[in-house]
Amino acid sequence: MAARHAVHPDHLPVIDGGRPPVVVVGDLVTDVVVVLSGEPAPGSDRPAAIRGRGGGAGANVAVHLARLGTPVVFAGCAGDDAAGTGLVAELGAAGVVPAVRTVAGAATGTVVSLVEPDGQRSMLADRGANLALQPGDVPAPTAGGHLHVSGYTLLDPRPRTAGLAALAAAAAAGCTVSVDPASTGPLAGYGVDRWLADTAAATLVLPNEAEARLLTGCADTPAAARALAARHPVAVVTLGADGALWASGELLVHRPAHPATVVDTTGAGDAFTAGLLSVWLADPDGDPVAALEAGLARAAAVVGRAGAR
Template sequence: MIRPCMIVVVGDLVTDVLVAHDGPIEPGSDTAAAITVGGGGQAANTAAWLARTGRPVTLVAAVGDDPAGRERVAELTAAGVRCAVRAHPGAVTGSVVVLAGPDERTMITDRGAALLLDPADVLRAIDAAGATHLHLSGYPLLHEGSRPAGLQALAAAAGRGMTTSVDAASAAPLRAVGAEAFLGWVRDCDVLLCNADEADVLAGDGPAQEQARRLTAHARNVVVKQGAAGATWAGRDGVVRAVRPERVRMKDPTGAGDAFAAGLLAAWCAGEQPEAALKAGAALGAEAVSAIGARP
């Protein structure tokens, strides 16, 4: 049954400095690359891709009261995202240098004003949006300054009977906070998404199917994203589903996981079954890797 769904996304909105290089980086010398500057942030990217699917979506985030912050909000508004974004005077909008090679990307991050995400702003935006689903980027939970806002988002959603999803965000900060703490914060969320590296941190080594099964002790449904190898969904019903995307020429992997999450959530929140949601996520992820940049 297809049902209406209003989604609130909580997390980060930053500037991406994308460095797309075809070969290895030459330390201490020059490496040829195409460099672009634009909007980024896991939560903001997911919101933009959700808007691409036609879903009503609100982004809750924090930026600096600076030109970069105003540009980032304007980009998302033009893309159809409702922005509940506070501009903090004296703070600098976060920025990320993304080193995108042919097969992988590395991020060098300055969280900036993203660490100032305010629990009161999150609560106000959730109530104003009248949303039925909360999607939380894991980044707020992974940093002490923004963690109260991430926890407030999950508590508010639970108290209002909303469904919830969480993206595990990034392997290195996950290791820093520890799997036990993170899984405690997101316990019993409806959908937990993680990529292969994040699944290793949260569930230990093993096949994606087994990792997803283990993590259903903490979340009702778990999706392990495996890039070109596809994705795996496990639920507490004991059934494991998997999908492999169509092969496409990859230009840039930046934002592909965020696009996948958007496609999957747009379908699942509308009442589609897990197999259909996985296919929708894979289709949007394939669109993302076929172009340069993290947004539609």
């Protein structure tokens, strides 16, 4: 029988004297981070430092938001195993209110991140229980609140219904909405036109450079940012080592990345999202530079160590 941790989706907590929390919808996984040393050695051994940590794009954003002082509820699914129990406890310890359904007979998701000596990584994903997300798993939105949807929720037909229901409910309640497209490979397979239609009501979209070009067909990244800003009130495009772009209306703002010694880029985009949201949500009409700088600062802190948090 399925169980639920901490908060029922029909009873969203009210925090800070009536201010509704941010609701983050996405994956909760164990990240197995493999930091490789030396040169590739096909058919032989290669030294590596291997650690298991909490991960998942949605859960990462939620944890960073909580650590930055933003009230946040994370909605997702875990397996009925020790990994799921530990990950939910980790969310609570970080200050996140978990609305996590335990899926009987399912394994908690696992992502193996292979990190090269230059910090670049490739991912091997088994999403496990995350694929069982249902519309009833997501807390009902509260007027004046904010919904953040990790794009992975939309890119598979099983949790897609839950993601679409959350987006529709947030729009109906007058909430602001942010969406991260997630990854170019699954996004291309899902279909650009389909994704753009699904996320048409988003207030803020947060693609990386490759995703922005894929979504718009623009070869030039600033042009891609402007094209997305013609569809949404705000588009923020992350540029890796080159920083980030903010586009809204006729405004285009670039900020360079903060200096960092790169150890592992896993979760850098999630950290950036949380840093930017923590400032933007406090003052949506404020200075875009401040929001970008907050995101870039959080990303720089994360890439300087192994793991997404």
